Structure formats: C-alpha cells, structure tokens
Amino acid sequence: MHKARKRFGQNFLNDHHVIDRIVKSINPTVGQHLIEIGPGRGAITEPLLQALDGHLDVIELDRDLIPILKAQFFRYEGLEIHEADALKFDFASLAQDDRPLRLVGNLPYNISTPLMFRLLEFSELISDMHFMLQKEVVERLCAAPGDSAYGRLGIMMQYRCEARYLFTVPPGSFSPAPKVDSAIVKLTPRKELPYKAENFQLFAQVVKAAFAQRRKTLRNNLKGLIDEQALTNIDINPSVRAETLDIESFVRIANAMHESAQ
Numbered sequence: 001m002h003k004a005r006k007r008f009g010q011n012f013l014n015d016h017h018v019i020d021r022i023v024k025s026i027n028p029t030v031g032q033h034l035i036e037i038g039p040g041r042g043a044i045t046e047p048l049l050q051a052l053d054g055h056l057d058v059i060e061l062d063r064d065l066i067p068i069l070k071a072q073f074f075r076y077e078g079l080e081i082h083e084a085d086a087l088k089f090d091f092a093s094l095a096q097d098d099r100p101l102r103l104v105g106n107l108p109y110n111i112s113t114p115l116m117f118r119l120l121e122f123s124e125l126i127s128d129m130h131f132m133l134q135k136e137v138v139e140r141l142c143a144a145p146g147d148s149a150y151g152r153l154g155i156m157m158q159y160r161c162e163a164r165y166l167f168t169v170p171p172g173s174f175s176p177a178p179k180v181d182s183a184i185v186k187l188t189p190r191k192e193l194p195y196k197a198e199n200f201q202l203f204a205q206v207v208k209a210a211f212a213q214r215r216k217t218l219r220n221n222l223k224g225l226i227d228e229q230a231l232t233n234i235d236i237n238p239s240v241r242a243e244t245l246d247i248e249s250f251v252r253i254a255n256a257m258h259e260s261a262q
C-alpha cells in the first residue's frame with residue numbers, strides 16, 4: 001500500500017462529486033492532447049482516460065506511484081507515464097503535432113508558484129490549464145488592481161493568460177485533508193497580448209521591484225530603476241502604491257525604461 005508523502009505535497013482527492021465537477025469543467029474530448037501533472041493514485045486520471053479514448057500523458061515524480069499507475073491503467077495503451085519532475089519537464093517535447101496542449105492537475109502546493117512561472121515559458125504551446133491549488137494562490141492568480149491578493153504572481157500570469165476562479169474545494173475532499181481550502185483555476189493563454197512589453201525581463205524586474213515592499217510608494221520601490229519625473233511623464237503617479245496599478249501601467253513603465261536605454 002502506498003503511503004501519502006508530505007514532501008511530494010500528496011493530498012489525494014476522494015470526493016467523487018468534486019472529481020466529477022473538475023472533469024466537467026475541463027470538458028475533455030477525444031482527439032485533444034491532455035497532460036496531467038501529478039496523477040497520484042489516478043483520481044482524475046481514470047475519468048480523463050475514459051473521456052479521451054485512453055490517450056493521455058501524465059507526469060509523476062514519486063517513483064513508488066509509477067508501478068501502481070501502470071497496474072491500475074494497464075488496459076490503456078495510449079497512456080504515457082513520464083516519471084519526471086514537472087518543474088524540469090520539457091513540455092515542448094510533447095507538442096510534436098499541431099494540437100495545442102491542455103494541462104490539468106491537482107498540484108502539489110509546495111511547487112505551485114515556481115511551476116506557474118515555468119509553465120509560462122511554454123504558454124504558446126498551451127490552449128488552457130485547469131489546476132487545483134491552495135485557494136489563496138488561486139485568489140492571487142485571479143486578483144485585480146486594488147484587491148488585497150493583487151501582486152506579482154497575478155500580474156505575471158495575467159500578462160500572458162486569462163485567469164478565472166472556478167470553484168472552491170474544502171479540505172474534507174482529500175485524504176489526507178490539507179489544513180486550508182483549495183480552489184480550481186482556469187488559465188487560458190492569450191493569443192494576442194493586449195499590452196506588449198518590449199523587453200519582457202525588464203517588465204518582470206519592474207513588477208518585482210514595485211512589490212518589494214507593499215506599503216511603500218512606487219517612487220520608493222522603483223528608486224534606482226526609473227525616476228519620479230519619468231513616471232510623471234508617462235502619466236503614472238509616483239505617490240501611489242503598486243497594488244493600485246493595472247498591468248498596462250506596469251508595461252508602460254517597462255517600455256519607457258526600455259526606450260530611454262536605447
């Protein structure tokens with residue numbers, strides 16, 4: 001019998017109503033290319049395989065789960081089990097035809113933020129992502145300017161993706177039960193970016209610096225990167241806090257810095 005491991009963030013879904021709701025939200029159809037991150041003991045894997053005529057890629061880090069998954073799903077020849085770390089996995093290696101990738105997973109909470117940043121690198125190959133995460137992380141991913149959860153994670157994600165909070169899942173739906181609520185988020189990479197940063201690294205640097213100290217003004221957090229006058233020139237008030245600025249404003253700051261460096 002496999003024992004749940006904390007270090008792999010293992011909280012297995014055991015609530016059929018919730019599993020059903022997740023699969024309905026994903027709405028998988030035969031012919032689509034789905035990839036499940038962290039299949040665990042197969043709670044979502046099973047209904048996905050049924051909906052996808054047995055064709056699915058799964059990525060699992062816990063090597064003790066691999067033989068269990070193989071035995072459980074031996075009938076499905078189209079199931080590819082990758083024993084790998086999703087944080088290091090080359091998702092482009094799965095995009096061998098022109099079908100976009102659909103990512104799903106009840107993710108280990110301990111790697112959720114770095115995994116989100118990693119997946120952004122592959123966003124052009126992905127049509128959508130449905131993830132279960134800690135509720136607080138989903139709130140951050142979906143937050144708008146002025147919300148208390150609004151910050152670096154939400155801005156970097158929403159720059160590339162539309163983020164939608166689907167529903168909340170209580171601790172009792174898992175075994176072992178986590179200490180906090182979880183939620184399902186749908187992330188849809190944008191085909192066209194509404195605001196384009198000329199230099200993406202610079203944009204990322206501005207967002208990071210702007211939130212370095214949440215209670216400080218832009219003037220203070222961006223000191224050394226861009227001066228007060230340059231902010232005023234592009235209609236950004238240096239006395240406000242970063243949490244009031246929309247994504248377009250951050251792009252405007254980064255683009256002004258990029259132009260002045262040319």
Ligand SMILES: C[S@@+](CC[C@H](N)C(=O)[O-])C[C@H]1O[C@@H](n2cnc3c(N)ncnc32)[C@H](O)[C@@H]1O
Pocket residue numbers: 008009010011012013014037038039040041042043044059060061062065084085086087105106107108109111
């Ligand atoms: C929260 S459990 C979910 C399991 C299953 N999908 C379910 O809903 O019951 C997270 C799963 O991700 C796996 N995992 C943890 N870290 C991982 C990583 N870096 N790459 C791939 N899988 C990982 C764990 O072993 C576990 O199976």
